Amino acid sequence: MTQFLQTCLDAASLGSIFALSALGIGLLFGILRLANVAHGEFISTAAYSLIVPFTSVAAASELFIGKWHWALVIPTVCAIVIVLALATERFVFRPLRSASAPVLMMASFTVSYILQNTILMVYGSQARGVNLWYGLTRQIQWEGLRIPLIQIVTIAVTAVLMVSLSLFLKYSRFGIEVRAAAEDFRMARYLGVRANRVIGIAFAISGLLAAAVALLYLPQSGTINYAWGSPLALYGFVAVVVGGMGSLPGAVLGGFSIGIAITMLQVYLPPELKPFRDAFAFALVIVVLVVRPNGLFPTKHVMKRV
């Protein structure tokens, strides 16, 4: 029983990371039909901004922003990624506003490669150890459970972010504009919704969520390399597809589903098959998509009555 609870906690914590990643990707997809491959590099950039650039490789990298007080680290890293996200919007995706979805996707691949290579140039190709918030890796003993503090923080921060995001989308002016734009962008513009502002807000939120993923996952992973964010974004993508394209609650639930599936496979697969955990996870994804092509939690399609 204790073992099972421990596994559930691991699943919830990993699921939180994937859900945050999926939200950042799903938000842009919903509004722009943009599958933003560069989301992984937003996450990597957040992580790399913590360490000193242009240094030789050491076992543990010297922290730069990362050695500041956490109350300064969080807003600074968020600001850096938000600026990066807004810059990609302004200089890449805005000029391509009327381009087709495949063109947008190719553009986001190029952004992804450019950012990855920039990281390679500035920080080198070797993996770097980053000791961010060492205290968070401490474990709490409770009723026989060993709970790493970072898992509690991850789940709590994810819950707070999701509740705030849904309140923002539900009640604020920008939230209504964003939801309307996600449903029918052209009609929203006919009613005076400013396209650039709505898209800017969506990119900023996406950047904020990427920064949150990086800051929450880094204390658990401990090591980063130039492609560190890519798998996190990939699982985010899969979560968006599994959850049901274009539905934000679906993206969140998809993220948690993947987190649960991977954790359970990690625990319950026979040891000789454990190295192939992700293959089993993606096989499950294929099964889900074959059985439910619109995802696990598709947007309730409201019939337009004529």
Added chain:
Amino acid sequence: MRTPHLEVTDLHVSYGQIAALRGVSLRVERGETVCIVGPNGAGKSTLLAAIAGGVAAGQGAVLLGGSPVTGLAPEAIARKGVSLVPEGRQIFSTLTVTENLRLGGFLHSNPGTARWLLNDLMDVFPSLKARAGYPAGRLSGGEQQMLAIARAIMTGPELILIDEPSLGLAPKIVDQVYAILAEIKARRGVTLLINEQSSTRILKHADRIYVLRGGRIQLEGRAEELADGEAIKRAYFGFDREGA
């Protein structure tokens, strides 16, 4: 001569190789109700979308009160007092009725204006008031058309462009839609430019009529001059050409 509220001169619009409008010119005076009649594929929807900034013109100009708005973004044209009720309503089905209406009111710099308009519209449309918190996708077709009109009014327009308001609605509901349009006109003195496929009903409501076919204006006239419908029929079906 007075400056017309809306003036379109020699407007050309193409989708790739296909020309939708081939040099359309028209004028709408302030406070007029003008109807564009034409068969499916005549370019009616394209014309309204081009006026509202939704599709780019290849050539020609759109002037509002004498100043050109060609090439402006739709959100900029909306701020100049033009509101489009598109074909098929295009209400936001996942948003509630109230959210649909509030969205139309966000462009007012004074939030009081939007609040006042919202309350006023809820009185004009009691069926919408009764369903204020419903997702708009659950409304009936007639209610969705009313919502699309009410939402357009929320932007505080001086010119409302309405694309096929009777599309897919029962004749009784269409009468209600036109009654509402007449009431709005009486209350707010707006200019109306309406697309319709059929001219029978529109002759009662319009001051002037343009017949559009094949991307060109075929006929223009005052509604009372065209009341017998013969000239419209000839222009609409193109008998004129072949007969001449």
